[in-house]
Amino acid sequence: MQQTAPALKIAFVNPPYLARFSRTQRSPAVTKSGTLYFPMWLAAAAALCAESGHEIDLIDAPASGADIEAVLARLARFAPRLLVVETSTPSIASDLAFCARARERLPGTCVALVGTHASARPQACLRDEPAVDLVVLGEYDLGVRDLAAALARGEPVSTVAGLCYRDGDRPRLGAARAVLDDLDRLPPVSPIYRRFLDIRDYFNPNAIHPMVTITTSRGCPNHCTFCVYPQTITGHRLRRRSAGHVVDELEYIRTAFPEARSVFFEDDTFPADRARCAEICEEMIRRGFDLPWSANVRVDVEPETLRLMRRAGCRNLCVGFESGDQALLDRVRKRITLAQSRAFMREARALGLIVHGCFMVGLPGETPETMRRTLELAIELAPDTAQFYPIMVYPGTAAYDWYAREGMLVTEDFSRWLTPAGLHNTVVRSAALDAEALVAFCDQARRRFYLRPRYLWRRLGLVARDREEFRRTWRAGRTFLRHLLRGSDIEAGHG
Structure with missing residues (x-):
């Protein structure tokens, strides 16, 4: 171009x-x-x-x-x-x-x-x-x-x-700009990383460090009300890089970053286009690309796609389960079912994939009972790691507009989106629960999930068998364990 x-x-x-x-x-x-x-x-x-x-x-x-x-x-x-x-x-x-x-x-x-x-x-x-x-x-x-x-x-x-x-x-x-359809016309980002950045400065607990992050598509065909990228940056029309264009960049990464030990695909949903995902995986296999990689997926990904991703070197998946209440999932337009979440975890576990599960509370209609179902779902699914947060809403999203319109946004001071230490703050409430109750639940859920004897024994077995998982867990866990044991660093926002 x-x-x-x-x-x-x-x-x-x-x-x-x-x-x-x-x-x-x-x-x-x-x-x-x-x-x-x-x-x-x-x-x-x-x-x-x-x-x-x-x-x-x-x-x-x-x-x-x-x-x-x-x-x-x-x-x-x-x-x-x-x-x-x-x-x-x-x-x-x-x-x-x-x-x-x-x-x-x-x-x-x-x-x-x-x-x-x-x-x-x-x-x-x-x-x-x-x-x-x-x-x-x-x-x-x-x-x-x-x-x-x-x-x-x-x-x-x-x-x-x-x-x-x-x-x-x-x-x-000014005049609106049409988005670019042919993403192969754009140059890759990894040479810019090589020129200006040190990849060792960057960290994602869902990938082996040091890692390189790239995207293979833009736009998300799903319409979750809270997701900020599609609603402010990329839109909802899915546009794709070709498999050859993607794997060419992967080969550059393998050569230009000898210190890299993994790749993270930061697409909203890596297998959103099932056929194109298969093409990338098959091309990785054909060329012998051997770095492990991670990606964002939804629970409605087909089992055969997961199996091919695993064959191509996929190691970790980041997944939004969000809630244990189907009505709440429907209200935020998640377009998944609890049955799909359960089937996904069975397949991922059978394939030996490491899963990070995301769970949110404070969704429209949230009650103590729906939060209890979310924690029960998290424990039942038993992903390898999990995060529990009140829903984070940002200007430009349908979620922000809804909470503001319903009087459930407790502050409009954007600096309060963070605690003084820079951690996520809580700026929403539900009709039945104030911000403090949402924070207290997340603290309780985190402890219940991570301090279960069954979880601790399973995690100990995983890190004992897998040196890379031990390193990943050690790096992420050094700060996380401190937060887990001392209580909340999330605050409730106030106007």
Whole structure:
């Protein structure tokens, strides 16, 4: 996707905030397990702009530990004409403050916001911080590339689709941008990782460390009300990279990152297209790709697809079971059944796949009885690891709109989406339960799940047999066990 335009210096920044703040994940926070996501959307935009002939820099401050002064000094040395800044809901006040500091240091630079929060609230971002010139909405790699071309040619930004920009003192939404269908036209992100990042800085407890995270598709055909990526960034129309394009990048990773011990596919649902998933797995097998890998899946994945994924080297699965009450699952448009959850776990267990299960409370209609069913389901299914959280809602999602409309969002101060330590906060209640009750249940559920003798013996057997699982458990468990034993680090939000 070569772009003929004068070259421009472009800096892509995941700005400083809290240490190890995982801004790119679906629910940004400093996590109990030490999870830290790659800045994969920034890297995708950087890759496309580099391919288009622009000079780029990529700074991931939470991963590298760089403070604001270090980042500003690096920016001053690079002297970008365009500064692209990632945002998230809990960090947005800090993100805007960073832009103000950057504008002071780089007065002639165009400052653009990207990411989930900026896409959901572009006009508010422009109103709240004069130093921000515009927002590149949604899936922003093409938008940033075209913005850079317009700036290089001296053309007005209003000619670029997919922006919210200033028209005098007023924010104005420009023409919408069509999403890209042919993802093979985009360059891979892993060479950008190799050039600018240290993969050892990143961690996902569902993959063997060090790992590399990539995506093989964009858009999710499902419509869960709480999931932020499809509702603010990628949309619901599934678009795919071809199997050859994906496995070419996997082979690059195997060569360029000799320290890598696994790959994580951060697609919303890796096997959403069953046939394309099979093609990728078969191509991995044909080429002898031997790194273990992990992926996000739904419980409605077909058993034969799971079996093929296992043959191709899949080791870990991250799965949203969410609730033990079917009516609540239906209300958040999850489109799965409890019977599917049970069948999935039987098949995954038979295949020797390691499963991380996600469970949420505080869903519309939640009661003490429905929460009890969720805990019972978690214990019955017995995934290898589990997380229990009150539902996290973000601007731009149907869930956020529902809770706000029903008066069940207990604060609209976005900084309260996190505790002072940066852990997930609780900002919702249900009609029957206040925020404190949701937090107390999650603490109880966590202890009930992890401190069962049967679980502890099974886990001990797994780590004794599998050295990689021992290392993964040790790294994630060092901080998680401390939180488990001392009680909640989640707080109830208050306005």
